[in-house]
Amino acid sequence: MKPKQFDAIIIGGGVMGCSIAYQLSKRKKKVLLLEKNQIGCEASSAAAGMLGVQAELEAHDPLFELAKSSRALFSSLASEIKALTHIDIELIHNGQLKMAQNEEQVESLKAIGDWQRSIGEEAIWLDREALLNLEPCLSENLHGALYFPKEGQVYAPNLTQGFAKASALLGTKIREYCEVQSLILSHHTVQGVRTLLGDFYAETIIVATGAWSGQWLPQELQQKQPLYPVKGEAFSLTTHAPFIKRTLFTKGCYIVPKRGGQLLVGATMHAHTFDKSVSLQGLSSLMNKAKEILPIIETATMDRFWSGIRPMTQDGFPYLGEHPDIDRLFIATGHYRNGILLSPITGQLIAEMVTDQRLSVPLNDFRINRHIDTQEVLT
Amino acid sequence: MKPKQFDAIIIGGGVMGCSIAYQLSKRKKKVLLLEKNQIGCEASSAAAGMLGVQAELEAHDPLFELAKSSRALFSSLASEIKALTHIDIELIHNGQLKMAQNEEQVESLKAIGDWQRSIGEEAIWLDREALLNLEPCLSENLHGALYFPKEGQVYAPNLTQGFAKASALLGTKIREYCEVQSLILSHHTVQGVRTLLGDFYAETIIVATGAWSGQWLPQELQQKQPLYPVKGEAFSLTTHAPFIKRTLFTKGCYIVPKRGGQLLVGATMHAHTFDKSVSLQGLSSLMNKAKEILPIIETATMDRFWSGIRPMTQDGFPYLGEHPDIDRLFIATGHYRNGILLSPITGQLIAEMVTDQRLSVPLNDFRINRHIDTQEVLT
């Protein structure tokens, strides 16, 4: 058997792979990160960077708890990355508003506020008047909003670059433009990876290839309950004076105020495609939704449009754990719209598993061969 | 007095300046063309390249006759430019459809068809069924269309480059990045121009600076009835299979099928600004209009968006002629949405004036100090 050059090889240089590399490097592991194109070139850079635990997730389930745990890591993470790399991930806690456009949504949002407060989260119901006092440019047709004052955001491309650069400074070897073709196995245990530029050997292999992870999952699982890609289209605008201070959230549309008067608007959902083109319909529908909640946005200047391909599972929970049939092969994927938010805890948990540390969060609900009730799969 | 180095200096390297340079060069004149940025970098490249005499102009007036004369020049022009420069201006006669979205428009379009046929133009009324037979992807909500089978289009950037390169081959000296600050006059006669890179002298000066021409017009005229800029926003799409063969025309929106499955959609109208940014509202409104007439367009892939700044006069007619107060100063501007279409005849007429040839078209209605009835100015 070949000598192992590395403690761990990570396949995929998105925000997950880089966060895992960072956590393993902090634990003194010798890591090789292989990326088929460039660090952060897919969904990790397309993301708006919202840390929307309360606005994005609508039920109190294990995913909500996982997201909360991850959110709690950002403050110290921002400091660590800044100290190590001088990269500013632009963490701010500017709050988020989840808006009601009709009375049905009012009821639903109030109910969400109730259970969130019951578990200690801050969630304030604002009626129309209170809402317009807070954000005077919003549409007068809104019926109110649930306000999460502590929610925040980061600048997504900087988070991925920050993880990567910090890892490199701690010893991780990063190799871009190096695509993995296949695993090298021996007796159901991973030994290494085969690439078009040669073979590499390690004790542990970790797959973090986002929407492109299906090929590394158990084949039977992928046939029956496939991980699948969901394209999200988005666009950005520039304004001379900021229209809003807080992130706006409504059905099928969010508006995130960034530095320098920039606004990010996202995101559509198109399943089962890796095609990153942006359609007229995708862009047009986002524009119409954005105008409904923030009419003045129509005066803003168009900047650019883009899309990202996000990995989705049948029950909406990520896969975090060891491959059921192959020893020392770990997988972290399926984070869908919450990749930026979940990246710190994912890095930490995978590093804990790899190094046999006690897990900071129970992962039973995220294991790869969990039972998914096919009657209830998401559509 | 300084010796004159040139027969003519043209200020402005857009489609007008280049067409004039071409016609003067053909007449053996020694020409200097001064452009403050790059050849064709403003409205000339932003244009969709429609040659829409019948679709664009709605009255039988001198402008209609001027446009007809210009349209008639394109075939031989395309051949000349191809022969001299190998540049293909992509002239095709694919026809245009001016669509009715309600019964009022049906009546109005039928009336336009009547007078156009009465003066020998081809204009065919198509009811909904005939229209959908011709272009099956169009919306079923349309009420019919007036069809101009002989109308055509060119690729606008190639037309300007073609004029410029042909002129250069015939001896015109083209100087980019050379902005004219002021005219050098003697006894109410132009002698030359002053630029930040030195002075140049010529027998004749011709201003063809599009929306930036106001400073060269008589000051009193510009105060009372100013030439003003009108921004037009546009965008392009790509499709794998072409949705339409003919150019579509409706109120506030046109869709032009280009080579390789590209579609150009234009154009908004925003007066009194030189700001070339594209607003969310501008882009969004064009998208919505395009979807109304061609629903399938929503599946097309977004390519890019841009704008151009077009020169508009108070009566909608261009200015073509000599300055009323300064001898040997000629002006050609105010072509608004018809610059590409009118460029061949403009080049020819200015060259005829400069060389004292008989004019191919009477220009009384386009002279600079014509009477404009301020009761009837366009809004």
Add this chain to the structure above:
Amino acid sequence: MKPKQFDAIIIGGGVMGCSIAYQLSKRKKKVLLLEKNQIGCEASSAAAGMLGVQAELEAHDPLFELAKSSRALFSSLASEIKALTHIDIELIHNGQLKMAQNEEQVESLKAIGDWQRSIGEEAIWLDREALLNLEPCLSENLHGALYFPKEGQVYAPNLTQGFAKASALLGTKIREYCEVQSLILSHHTVQGVRTLLGDFYAETIIVATGAWSGQWLPQELQQKQPLYPVKGEAFSLTTHAPFIKRTLFTKGCYIVPKRGGQLLVGATMHAHTFDKSVSLQGLSSLMNKAKEILPIIETATMDRFWSGIRPMTQDGFPYLGEHPDIDRLFIATGHYRNGILLSPITGQLIAEMVTDQRLSVPLNDFRINRHIDTQEVLT
């Protein structure tokens, strides 16, 4: 066993895959072409489009004969593609000059001219004076050149797009953003392919994935005598007046005059990398070489720089044929610097093999399990 939806599936939408699709479609085969990104997005678009049989190849061997056969197909191909798709591949026969920079190269080039003439090729030796008469801007330090007056060029991106569009019009189904993970085999015969977007079945599978083809070759072959990537960097310039009419060729550098005064300069060689970044050294060395042979080029305006990743075999001959161990799996790769030139004959030969037609050119020297004398492998 699954029913076969297609006669053939082609993996890879570069110039080879598209040429093969075109030839199979012409033979009425039902074809699916799968491309992991976009048609022609790798080396096919990075190429300069030279058809340099005589300038590029330095020995009279089977590759020379293959290249000659391919070159002979371009004229009718250009017409066919133009007629079907309106795409102009910009085929011109402007000649090529292979230059001598010292007396040793003079001798070597004269010898090449001798054997080329002996087999009926036109190759004219020009001494310095004759050379400068033909191309007056060349350096006076050159020692002469071998002139191939009949050699030509195409515009590479248009060739790939032309093949693709013609194939689509003849019935080929093209699917972009669809990456093949693995082959579906049964008893050593291909049945189909597995992708992240589902499985597809066909009678025949053809691999045409350029520098990324190593994973589909016999594993033992790839271990011992690997196909490997060679990056080539290039850049383009614009000029107002053309400096040269013919393509210039020298050791490590070519300069190709394109339409509209553009010059393409290429290409470096960096083996064993898929990284498409352009280094200072790569760009700088090309510039210095270009200045040596065409000093006036230093006045030209920089346009852009890029690179392409080309597939290289150990003996420099492409792989064209059936996989030695898997039935109905065909491979076409390893064309290195000659991909554009060899694409017509490659498409034709693979189509002949797939449809059991008589081969227009003997392929023994290009078969995949040919003997490569490891004493003589290229470096």
Add this chain to the structure above:
Amino acid sequence: MKPKQFDAIIIGGGVMGCSIAYQLSKRKKKVLLLEKNQIGCEASSAAAGMLGVQAELEAHDPLFELAKSSRALFSSLASEIKALTHIDIELIHNGQLKMAQNEEQVESLKAIGDWQRSIGEEAIWLDREALLNLEPCLSENLHGALYFPKEGQVYAPNLTQGFAKASALLGTKIREYCEVQSLILSHHTVQGVRTLLGDFYAETIIVATGAWSGQWLPQELQQKQPLYPVKGEAFSLTTHAPFIKRTLFTKGCYIVPKRGGQLLVGATMHAHTFDKSVSLQGLSSLMNKAKEILPIIETATMDRFWSGIRPMTQDGFPYLGEHPDIDRLFIATGHYRNGILLSPITGQLIAEMVTDQRLSVPLNDFRINRHIDTQEVLT
């Protein structure tokens, strides 16, 4: 006479115009800033952002003193701008090395070090060994360097945006895409400006149009001793690990290490052109010079290239003061390679003049109608 809407109108939205706007706004003046394109779109964004008092200026003259005064303002300025606008101008004091490539330069640099120390500046001579200890990647062929440990740099685009945004927050009205055609005068006193979008009136007009300022200078002066444009070409590279910590300075080339491993390399000098194209020769010569002093730079990845047009006077001193013939017309131009460095003091001095405050620095040597000895003009 028209009522004055503004205390001051500034023509030109580069770093000078924005710095002046900032200082006038701080002094409670009502300011209109007119920019013909976009804020900071010309030389201000092309600059490398060095604050090179000691490295750039080679004599102890009034310009050296002006530069020193300006350098001293950056620390508080960075804090003010950050506090007001959240924009980080990225001020760091990483030091500069002015390198000797031969013994003649050694002597010359030692002499510079002597007089700089004599006036209290820190300037340390490093022989080859000391130099390589400090910056191990430098060429071993260097003969030593003069080290200015306190010199620093900013990120130039952020400085201009910071001034602009701070001004806007303090009340300055900024109007982009608004080109001034001419001044409105009455009895040799400025009253306002004429633009294509209307007339604007103010008590004071300030011209800060960089290389485009010649048209506003006294005509006789501009004829005899013209302000003229000097193009500077530059390029940037990216590196994974930083090669240098300090800015490198040599004859005709500087290399500035920026955040994230980026390197800026500049700048050529081409007088008498506004053409912003980058030539092969310009780029190639910078590359060769950079390789001479920092050989490892050849492994860095090319990022992009660009140029900026800088304003130069006949004696190399800027023009800072009132127009000799027109009252209340102030001019600030001619800063050549030192625009970023001199922008804070320029803003302060012009604001002091406009508001009749005592000048912080004597300006006699920078007045517009100073005597320039034409025997000694720079070439």
